Amino acid sequence: xxxxxxxxxxxxxxxxxxxxxxxxxxxxxxxxxxxxxxxxxxxxxxxxxxxxxxxxxxxxxxxxxxxxxxxxxxxxxxxxxxxxxxxxxxxxxxxxxxxxxxxxxxxxxxxxxxxxxxxxxxxxxxxxxxxxxxxxxxxxxxxxxxxxxxxxxxxxxxxxxxxxxxxxxxxxxxxxxxxxxxxxxxxxxxxxxxxxxxxxxxxxxxxxxxxxxxxxxxxxxxxxxxxxxxxxxxxxxxxxxxxxxxxxxxxxxxxxxxxxxxxxxxxxxxxxxxxxxxxxxxxxxxxxxxxxxxxxxxxxxxxxxxxxxxxxxxxxxxxxxxxxxxxxxxxxxxxxxxxxxxxxxxxxxxxxxxxxxxxxxxxxxxxxxxxxxxxxxxxxxxxxxxxxxxxxxxxxxxxxxxxxxxxxxxxxxxxxxxxxxxxxxxxxxxxxxxxxxxxxxxxxxxxxxxxxxxxxxxxxxxxxxxxxxxxxxxxxxxxxxxxxxxxxxxxxxxxxxxxxxxxxxxxxxxxxxxxxxxxxxxxxxxxxxxxxxxxxxxxxxxxxxxxxxxxxxxxxxxxxxxxxxxxxxxxxxxxxxxxxxxxxxxxxxxxxxxxxxxxxxxxxxxxxxxxxxxxxxxxxxxxxxxxxxxxxxxxxxxxxxxxxxxxxxxxxxxxxxxxxxxxxxxxxxxxxxxxxxxxxxxxxxxxxxxxxxxxxxxxxxxxxxxxxxxxxxxxxxxxxxxxxxxxxxxxxxxxxxxx
Ligand code: ADP
Ligand code: MG
Numbered sequence: 001x002x003x004x005x006x007x008x009x010x011x012x013x014x015x016x017x018x019x020x021x022x023x024x025x026x027x028x029x030x031x032x033x034x035x036x037x038x039x040x041x042x043x044x045x046x047x048x049x050x051x052x053x054x055x056x057x058x059x060x061x062x063x064x065x066x067x068x069x070x071x072x073x074x075x076x077x078x079x080x081x082x083x084x085x086x087x088x089x090x091x092x093x094x095x096x097x098x099x100x101x102x103x104x105x106x107x108x109x110x111x112x113x114x115x116x117x118x119x120x121x122x123x124x125x126x127x128x129x130x131x132x133x134x135x136x137x138x139x140x141x142x143x144x145x146x147x148x149x150x151x152x153x154x155x156x157x158x159x160x161x162x163x164x165x166x167x168x169x170x171x172x173x174x175x176x177x178x179x180x181x182x183x184x185x186x187x188x189x190x191x192x193x194x195x196x197x198x199x200x201x202x203x204x205x206x207x208x209x210x211x212x213x214x215x216x217x218x219x220x221x222x223x224x225x226x227x228x229x230x231x232x233x234x235x236x237x238x239x240x241x242x243x244x245x246x247x248x249x250x251x252x253x254x255x256x257x258x259x260x261x262x263x264x265x266x267x268x269x270x271x272x273x274x275x276x277x278x279x280x281x282x283x284x285x286x287x288x289x290x291x292x293x294x295x296x297x298x299x300x301x302x303x304x305x306x307x308x309x310x311x312x313x314x315x316x317x318x319x320x321x322x323x324x325x326x327x328x329x330x331x332x333x334x335x336x337x338x339x340x341x342x343x344x345x346x347x348x349x350x351x352x353x354x355x356x357x358x359x360x361x362x363x364x365x366x367x368x369x370x371x372x373x374x375x376x377x378x379x380x381x382x383x384x385x386x387x388x389x390x391x392x393x394x395x396x397x398x399x400x401x402x403x404x405x406x407x408x409x410x411x412x413x414x415x416x417x418x419x420x421x422x423x424x425x426x427x428x429x430x431x432x433x434x435x436x437x438x439x440x441x442x443x444x445x446x447x448x449x450x451x452x453x454x455x456x457x458x459x460x461x462x463x464x465x466x467x468x469x470x471x472x473x474x475x476x477x478x479x480x481x482x483x484x485x486x487x488x489x490x491x492x493x494x495x496x497x498x499x500x501x502x503x504x505x506x507x508x509x510x511x512x513x514x515x516x517x518x519x520x521x522x523x524x525x526x527x528x529x530x531x532x533x534x535x536x537x538x539x540x541x542x543x544x545x546x547x548x549x550x551x552x553x554x555x556x557x558x559x560x561x562x563x564x565x566x567x568x569x570x571x572x573x574x575x576x577x578x579x580x581x582x583x584x585x586x587x588x589x590x591x592x593x594x595x596x597x598x599x600x601x602x603x604x605x606x607x608x609x610x611x612x613x614x615x616x617x618x619x620x621x622x623x624x625x626x627x628x629x630x631x632x633x634x635x636x637x638x639x640x641x642x643x644x645x646x647x648x649x650x651x652x653x654x655x656x657x658x659x660x661x662x663x664x665x666x667x668x669x670x671x672x673x674x675x676x677x678x679x680x681x682x683x684x685x686x687x688x689x690x691x692x693x694x695x696x697x698x699x700x701x702x703x704x705x706x707x708x709x710x711x712x713x714x715x716x717x718x719x720x721x722x723x724x725x726x727x728x729x730x731x732x733x734x735x736x737x738x739x
């Protein structure tokens with residue numbers, strides 16, 4: 001499968017023995033030498049800093065060398081489970097190591113064994129202890145003979161993440177066997193790049209990261225391997241870019257056509273400078289005979305929809321069709337409604353009162369009635385519909401276009417690389433459609449380069465003039481319960497002034513066991529575990545309607561409603577004024593992206609601590625879209641000073657989405673940043689941190705673009721080619737090669 005060079009591609013069972021290989025595969029999914037060598041130490045214990053037990057102070061981070069004296073296992077008193085306590089000594093002092101629910105350790109922590117134990121000293125009932133220390137037991141027969149310890153551990157002792165079946169020591173042992181026989185390895189980083197960067201070769205780096213003689217060797221190894229991660233990923237992206245740039249697309253000269261011109265003339269406002277500039281960038285791309293792949297990012301409310309719509313109108317002017325893909329049906333329906341309304345007579349081609357330059361806007365959703373869908377499909381095939389709005393499923397369906405020139409993808413975060421590749425199937429006569437991707441929120445620069453590195457990026461920096469920022473306040477439910485009453489009173493005032501109000505809850509109803517499929521539960525880390533149930537849409541709506549908001553018209557919106565029900569609720573909330581109207585909409589995060597109801601002036605988010613920073617900012621962006629001053633209240637039970645509360649304070653303190661995106665990134669773990677977008681690709685980032693390593697990413701990107709420009713097939717860099725094959729699953733690699 002993978003085209004690794006012989007040494008690295010070798011099966012582990014042939015090198016470290018069947019038993020160890022099986023254990024490593026079970027525990028970590030490792031099958032090759034490469035897999036094992038890329039299991040870098042989690043940390044290093046410095047032997048020089050070994051501490052004597054008698055001198056340990058509470059709170060200190062220590063590594064100690066000690067003998068196990070006695071081990072006991074007993075049930076816990078307050079909870080279910082067991083406590084394992086190992087008493088260790090260095091001959092001077094004593095210390096207890098405690099482990100909860102890790103009875104299996106009894107097998108290895110046997111009295112008489114000696115080991116290294118690392119952790120932070122705490123105290124329990126006046127006794128100093130190490131709770132859940134990292135353990136590295138010395139192999140039998142190795143005593144305190146420093147040379148023997150050094151031989152097995154080096155000066156910096158590697159500590160690997162281990163499991164109940166494979167210990168850190170076993171991993172170190174297996175790696176040592178391999179390193180001892182490691183020859184020269186083909187290097188994914190070509191010589192000239194390595195020289196320019198002043199970094200060491202692969203074989204040395206792997207040796208030095210597992211067995212560093214000193215700090216310098218370690219940092220050389222880390223620098224090199226970190227650069228490699230960034231570089232290989234950037235080469236994949238650069239290749240993807242280069243390949244897309246070679247594909248054929250129909251050039252569409254879009255400026256100044258009748259449809260776009262009429263639209264611009266009828267706009268009730270002037271475009272922002274950013275909207276004009278980005279519009280010109282897009283027009284330039286569309287006029288080329290290779291497909292555009294551009295990402296437009298901007299803060300919530302910066303007017304991305306208009307930018308996309310103008311591009312679509314331009315393509316229709318030039319004789320083609322444009323498809324707009326939304327992540328959910330609610331959004332597809334809403335885009336259709338907004339676009340139709342914004343276009344007015346321009347969207348009524350062939351109808352009475354329709355504009356002579358006009359077109360039709362078709363809508364395709366999964367829950368449409370067959371007859372309706374058939375009618376819409378006919379408009380798409382015939383080309384009568386210049387603009388087609390649907391969910392992402394549209395590109396997987398067998399929908400045929402007469403001449404699809406542009407695909408606009410709304411809210412990229414839920415749209416993967418594979419799906420972008422599937423667009424090829426929509427092409428006619430080998431032509432690719434141009435692709436414009438719109439993000440919901442601003443993306444920090446390093447994320448844009450890493451996750452969307454194969455796209456060109458345009459940024460809308462300013463908001464339209466005259467926006468008043470949404471006043472945001474944290475309402476601490478426990479500390480100031482009276483404020484909650486005030487919050488609902490404010491909601492009532494807004495409704496009485498003729499406005500609309502959103503109430504957002506983390507869950508749908510009280511009866512669900514698993515999270516609903518609409519992404520409505522998305523805490524950004526840290527809130528797993530036993531916590532009281534959060535507010536749910538159904539119970540909150542009931543409670544409000546019969547309590548604080550009695551007399552107001554309260555409706556609900558959530559992911560378990562049918563498409564028709566959701567559409568109905570949105571319509572009653574957005575535009576209905578009669579007795580059908582909904583004044584307060586209690587919803588899950590279905591409303592998170594894109595929903596545009598200018599009359600909505602207030603939002604109350606219950607259990608706001610359950611949402612991430614970017615998500616809160618996105619939610620808040622649903623209000624303040626008209627000319628009225630707007631309000632967002634973040635209700636939380638979290639105590640002052642807690643991390644969750646500080647996140648909420650940050651959201652209340654600024655409305656700058658770029659600032660919040662950066663902060664969000666810093667608080668998230670890497671996996672969350674890259675996870676969904678890198679889906680399908682084995683996560684290749686071990687040392688590289690997108691938050692911290694901006695300079696590495698920038699340099700790696702420049703080097704990657706340069707090498708792909710001079711040698712697109714990478715024929716001169718076999719080591720690099722192998723690394724790419726190992727990184728990108730075969731199917732996708734095939735796609736890349738075919739293209
Ligand atoms: P987002 O970038 O969040 O998708 P939208 O495109 O939905 O933002 O625009 C938000 C609101 O601002 C819409 O009601 C839209 O009509 C309005 N808008 C867009 N551009 C301008 C502008 N240049 N001046 C005033 N209002 C604008
Ligand atoms: Mg939008």
